[in-house]
Amino acid sequence: MIVEIGAFALVLSLVLSVLQTVASALARIRRAPVLAAVGEAAAISAFAALAVSFAALVYAFVVSDFSVANVTANSHSAKPMLYKVGGAWGSHEGSMLLWCLALTGFGALLAGYGRGLSAGLKSVAVATQGALGIAFLAYTVFASNPFWRLTDPPVEGRSLNPLLQDPALILHPPFLYVGYVGLSVVFSLAIAALVEGRADAAWARWVRPWTLAAWSALTIGITLGAFWAYYELGWGGWWFWDPVENASFMPWLIATALLHSAVVTERRGALPGWTIFLALGGFTFSMLGAFLVRSGVLTSVHAFAVDPTRGVLLLTILGVTAGLGFALFAWRAPAMARGGLFAPISRESALVLNNILLAAATATVLLGTLYPLIREAIAGEAISVGPPYFNLTFTPLMFILLLLLPAGPLLAWKRADAGAALQRLWVAALLAAVAAVATLALVEPRSLFGAAGLALGVWLIIGSLTEVAERIRLFRVPGAEALRRLGGLPRGAWGMTLAHAGLGVFVLGAVFETTWKAETAEVLALGQRLEVAGYVLVLEDVAPVQGPNYEAEQATLRALAPDGTLACMAQPERRQYSAGGQTTSEVAICTRGLSHLYVVLGERRQAADGGPVWLVTGYWNPWALLIFLGPGLMALGGAISLSDRRLRLVAGRRAAPVAPAPAAAPGPVGGQA
Amino acid sequence: MSGLARWLVVACAVLCLGAASDPTERLADPGQEARARALFKEVRCLVCQNESIDASNAELAQDLRAIVRQEVAQGRTDVEVRRFLTDRYGEYVLLKPRFSWANAALWLIPFLVVLAGGGMLASRWRTPPPEPELTGAESEALARLRQDET
Numbered sequence: 001m002i003v004e005i006g007a008f009a010l011v012l013s014l015v016l017s018v019l020q021t022v023a024s025a026l027a028r029i030r031r032a033p034v035l036a037a038v039g040e041a042a043a044i045s046a047f048a049a050l051a052v053s054f055a056a057l058v059y060a061f062v063v064s065d066f067s068v069a070n071v072t073a074n075s076h077s078a079k080p081m082l083y084k085v086g087g088a089w090g091s092h093e094g095s096m097l098l099w100c101l102a103l104t105g106f107g108a109l110l111a112g113y114g115r116g117l118s119a120g121l122k123s124v125a126v127a128t129q130g131a132l133g134i135a136f137l138a139y140t141v142f143a144s145n146p147f148w149r150l151t152d153p154p155v156e157g158r159s160l161n162p163l164l165q166d167p168a169l170i171l172h173p174p175f176l177y178v179g180y181v182g183l184s185v186v187f188s189l190a191i192a193a194l195v196e197g198r199a200d201a202a203w204a205r206w207v208r209p210w211t212l213a214a215w216s217a218l219t220i221g222i223t224l225g226a227f228w229a230y231y232e233l234g235w236g237g238w239w240f241w242d243p244v245e246n247a248s249f250m251p252w253l254i255a256t257a258l259l260h261s262a263v264v265t266e267r268r269g270a271l272p273g274w275t276i277f278l279a280l281g282g283f284t285f286s287m288l289g290a291f292l293v294r295s296g297v298l299t300s301v302h303a304f305a306v307d308p309t310r311g312v313l314l315l316t317i318l319g320v321t322a323g324l325g326f327a328l329f330a331w332r333a334p335a336m337a338r339g340g341l342f343a344p345i346s347r348e349s350a351l352v353l354n355n356i357l358l359a360a361a362t363a364t365v366l367l368g369t370l371y372p373l374i375r376e377a378i379a380g381e382a383i384s385v386g387p388p389y390f391n392l393t394f395t396p397l398m399f400i401l402l403l404l405l406p407a408g409p410l411l412a413w414k415r416a417d418a419g420a421a422l423q424r425l426w427v428a429a430l431l432a433a434v435a436a437v438a439t440l441a442l443v444e445p446r447s448l449f450g451a452a453g454l455a456l457g458v459w460l461i462i463g464s465l466t467e468v469a470e471r472i473r474l475f476r477v478p479g480a481e482a483l484r485r486l487g488g489l490p491r492g493a494w495g496m497t498l499a500h501a502g503l504g505v506f507v508l509g510a511v512f513e514t515t516w517k518a519e520t521a522e523v524l525a526l527g528q529r530l531e532v533a534g535y536v537l538v539l540e541d542v543a544p545v546q547g548p549n550y551e552a553e554q555a556t557l558r559a560l561a562p563d564g565t566l567a568c569m570a571q572p573e574r575r576q577y578s579a580g581g582q583t584t585s586e587v588a589i590c591t592r593g594l595s596h597l598y599v600v601l602g603e604r605r606q607a608a609d610g611g612p613v614w615l616v617t618g619y620w621n622p623w624a625l626l627i628f629l630g631p632g633l634m635a636l637g638g639a640i641s642l643s644d645r646r647l648r649l650v651a652g653r654r655a656a657p658v659a660p661a662p663a664a665a666p667g668p669v670g671g672q673a
Numbered sequence: 674m675s676g677l678a679r680w681l682v683v684a685c686a687v688l689c690l691g692a693a694s695d696p697t698e699r700l701a702d703p704g705q706e707a708r709a710r711a712l713f714k715e716v717r718c719l720v721c722q723n724e725s726i727d728a729s730n731a732e733l734a735q736d737l738r739a740i741v742r743q744e745v746a747q748g749r750t751d752v753e754v755r756r757f758l759t760d761r762y763g764e765y766v767l768l769k770p771r772f773s774w775a776n777a778a779l780w781l782i783p784f785l786v787v788l789a790g791g792g793m794l795a796s797r798w799r800t801p802p803p804e805p806e807l808t809g810a811e812s813e814a815l816a817r818l819r820q821d822e823t
Contacts, residue, residue: 235728242723344798356790364783371770371779379775384717386725386768393783521694617694 003068006056007147009049010097013104014137016046020107021130028123028195036123040111043126046133047101047108054088054101057146061088067153070094070146076159076579078549086170087160092294092310093146095173099290100136102181106210107133110185117206124192125185132184132283135317143313159579162550168228176221176248180289182214183251183282186258190279191325194332199272204265207279209642211262214282215255216638222248223631230628234585234600236517236619238627241390246369247289250362254282257358260351268340268413270348273333274355280329284322285362291318297373343415350408357401364393402456402507405500406463410470424470428462443516453511460504464497495641502633509594509626521617525607533620534562535597537570542601542614550575552586555601555614559590567592572601572616596621693727693738700742709745712754713738717768725768 024039026032060068061084064077074091075084089098107129114122140146163169186207193199225248230238239245258278265275291297295311342348368385376382406428410421422429436455440446469475471493472485522530524539531537541556552575559567570588577584590597602615693713700706713727718734726734726741737758744754758766770776 237728240723341797344795349794349798352790352794356787356794359790360783360786363786367779367782371776375775381775382763382765383770383776384723384765384768385770385779386715386717386723388715388769389779392769393780397783397787519694522696615695 002056003060003065003147003149006053006060007145009053009056010137010145010147011141013046013049013053013100014134014141016042016049017104017107017130017133017137020046020111021127021134024123024127024130028120028127031119033119036119036126039123039126039130043104043107043111043130046130047104050097050101050104050137054097057094057097058085058088060147061085064157066155066157067149068146069148069150072150072154072157074160075157076549077156078579079159079165080548082167082170083160083165086164089173090160090164091146093140093144095177096136096140096144097146098173098177099181100133100140102177103129103133103136103184106181106185110188118196118202120196121189121192121198121203124195125188128188128191129184132188132321135321139310139313139317143310156579159549159577162575162577162580162582162584163232166228166232168224169232172221172224172228174221175217175224179214179216179218179221179255180248180251180283180286182210182217183255183286185210186214186279187283187325190276191328193272193276194328197332197335199265199276199336201266201269204262204272204275207262207275208259208266211255211258211279211282212638212642215252215259216635216642218248218252218255219631219635219638222252223628223635227628230624231587231589231598232584234587236519236598236621238624241368241387243369244293246365247292250365250369251282251285251289253358253362253365254278254285257355257362258282260354260358264348264351268342268348270340270342271352272336273329276333276336277329278355280322280325284318284325287314287318287321291315292369340414342413345411345418346416347408347411347413350404350411353404354401354408357397361394361397361401364390364397368393399452399456402460402503405460405503406466409464409467409496409500425463425466428459428466431462432456432459434458445516447515450511450515453515454508457504457506457508457511460507461501464500464504468493468497491644492641495637495639495644498637498640499634500637502630502635502637504630505626505633506630509623509628509630512623513621513627516622518620519617521602521615523605523607523613524616525611525613530616530618532597532618533622535567535618535620536560537599537616537618539614539616542604542612545573547575549579550577552576553601553604555616557588557599557616559597559599561592567597570597570599572599574601574603591625594623594625596624598624698735698738698742700746702746705745706742708751709738709742712741712745712751715755715768716741716758717766719762719766 020039020042022039023035023042027035027039057070059065060071061075062081064071064075064084066072066075070091070093071087074094075087079087087094089095107126110122110129111126114125117125189203189207189210193203222245225245226238229240230236258275258281261271261275261278264271291311291314294314297311340348368389371385372383406425407418407421410424411418432455435458436451439451439454440448443450468486468489471489472482474482477485518533520530520532522528524530526539526541529536529538536559538558538560539555540558543554543556545552545554552573554571554573557570557572559570561567568590570590572588573586575584575586576582585600585602588599590599596619598619598621600617600619602617605613605615607613693710700709710727714725716726716737718724718726718729718731718737720731720733721729724734726737741754741758744757749757755767764771770779772780
């Protein structure tokens with residue numbers, strides 16, 4: 001019965017989305033506030049209906065209702081509760097429902113909190129959001145319905161893939177989807193701006209918080225995914241330039257660019273066309289990601305058949321939505337004002353440069369992902385584009401971008417003095433140089449790339465802090481006064497500093513880990529040892545372990561630090577899942593300061609004397625913690641910037657600052673969440 | 674979204690713990706072994722999803738590793754080893770696409786985007802800012818205002 005309620009609520013949500021679109025569009029045409037109110041109410045109700053629907057699906061997973069096809073395919077009665085719940089969005093159908101939940105949720109937020117928007121702008125945005133809802137809800141209802149029943153229900157389900165039975169991967173999709181779909185609001189606002197023929201500072205002020213929220217969620221989602229890959233796949237890597245990763249990375253890059261270009265539009269009224277273009281691009285890349293991952297085009301050379309009909313449908317949604325959006329752009333954007341002028345050396349120029357480099361980086365990722373398809377379609381030749389390509393194209397682009405980054409926030413709007421900005425960065429430059437020299441002198445084996453990368457990380461962190469020091473006039477006013485200023489800094493400023501410094505932290509970790517990671521694999525019998533980066537691992541015991549839905553072989557290794565003391569007892573496992581029969585590896589990670597000693601238990605073999613031996617691999621991943629800590633700081637920065645806005649909404653009467661605010665700082669805000 | 678596809682991607686990675694570093698496969702000469710490992714990262718495991726033979730434990734990856742190690746042990750250069758592989762498996766086997774005309778778009782477009790963006794930015798700069806600069810007194814007043822605010 002509850003499952004039927006879920007199915008009904010799903011259809012109801014679709015109907016309400018139609019109402020939302022029609023009423024809001026008519027409200028704009030007839031300038032009728034009553035219709036606008038109907039549209040908004042429909043938007044909120046559509047979300048409520050979908051929330052009921054989603055809850056029904058989660059319920060079906062929780063009680064293991066195997067009469068529902070989707071539950072049978074993705075759940076198992078012996079699975080831990082967390083993974084039963086998570087299984088609700090572990091499949092195609094369930095994840096599409098989650099996508100729709102986020103889509104209608106953002107529509108409801110737009111309808112509920114959009115009071116500060118002009119009536120016309122808001123109606124068009126709500127209508128567009130409704131239209132997106134119609135497309136994806138119709139897809140879910142007709143082509144990917146998670147509520148389909150089985151006529152002949154089995155007694156047991158086929159279980160969720162064991163690799164996905166992991167806390168990080170249960171949280172990963174919700175964050176990712178909030179990020180992907182958060183960009184739909186920005187898309188709708190861009191359509192509204194094009195229809196209204198106006199993309200002024202007030203509009204840009206509306207784009208920022210939504211982009212910020214989507215960007216923060218995407219950052220967390222991508223980081224969780226990378227973290228999962230790091231500890232679950234068992235080979236120490238965390239980013240593989242895999243098409244699936246790229247699909248989530250492209251919207252992030254675009255959202256990052258949008259975050260910066262919206263500042264220019266908001267503060268200086270410049271670049272409205274470009275900001276709209278990026279706003280359209282963000283959600284387009286989200287949809288492209290959904291298409292690439294679900295259609296199976298990127299895996300078509302292999303035997304993993306993903307439903308091609310669904311792929312075609314998603315491609316149609318993508319084509320129609322993005323096509324209409326960009327056609328509208330081509331029609332309306334040229335008539336828009338070009339905005340304020342600025343000198344070559346100015347904050348505007350720095351932000352445009354940021355956008356150019358991010359656009360080029362996105363183009364790199366897009367090309368690297370799609371080029372094999374394109375070349376196969378045109379010439380019929382199969383090629384591969386792997387990590388070496390991205391290392392040669394994406395990395396240099398990012399290097400230039402990050403090199404220029406600390407100077408940006410120090411430049412004034414309109415016309416700035418580059419010399420003065422660079423002069424303020426002398427401490428950062430000095431420390432970066434010290435870091436480079438120290439790295440070359442101290443870290444073996446010597447690596448120029450490593451030294452340059454670490455210098456870049458230090459440059460970013462100290463450069464970002466320099467901007468704060470400048471704002472509070474550190475060392476130029478008495479200490480107490482500087483402290484008072486520090487307390488008075490707007491949260492948006494903190495947000496930007498954290499995000500930029502977090503990027504530096506990430507660079508430090510990523511460079512150190514990739515350059516100086518060490519790996520040793522040995523076939524060990526009980527009592528034997530292997531050595532990696534000065535650490536000694538002694539295999540003490542291998543014992544069977546019974547999990548809730550798996551059987552495992554668990555090794556116990558004594559890890560001795562280079563100074564001979566006990567570092568930790570590592571207990572990696574090799575699990576065999578009873579449903580499905582897959583084997584997974586559960587690595588053991590000993591955290592040593594910022595670094596990880598990472599131990600993997602491999603297959604059991606037979607030694608020459610007939611006794612059992614195990615393949616054990618030890619990795620030393622120096623500073624690996626920073627790789628995940630950095631993006632965490634970035635997302636935190638985004639959240640803090642967002643909270644700044646809410647503070648203002650509550651406080652209401654605070655004056656709009658004219659101070660040279662930084663890139664991620666919020667502007668004067670009317671009334672929104 | 675990432676759920677199913679991720680698993681497809683890693684389906685063969687799971688089996689490949691410590692694949693390339695497996696001591697039974699290693700070459701005796703550490704210098705040659707290091708060179709072989711570097712090459713592995715550029716060679717695709719043809720039957721896997723999107724993985725180098727360095728990371729995969731598929732049988733084919735093992736065979737390819739053996740071939741590469743053998744070639745390296747025989748003193749072939751990196752270029753010769755790559756040619757040996759592409760002669761047999763086509764360009765598909767290389768994770769780093771060649772610098773060829775067929776791949777010109779792949780290698781050049783990122784560069785062109787930067788160039789085009791830079792050109793557009795420069796064309797904006799050429800129009801001088803029409804707004805008059807602030808006078809000394811005006812900028813002082815502005816600085817005072819700013820200070821009051823923070």
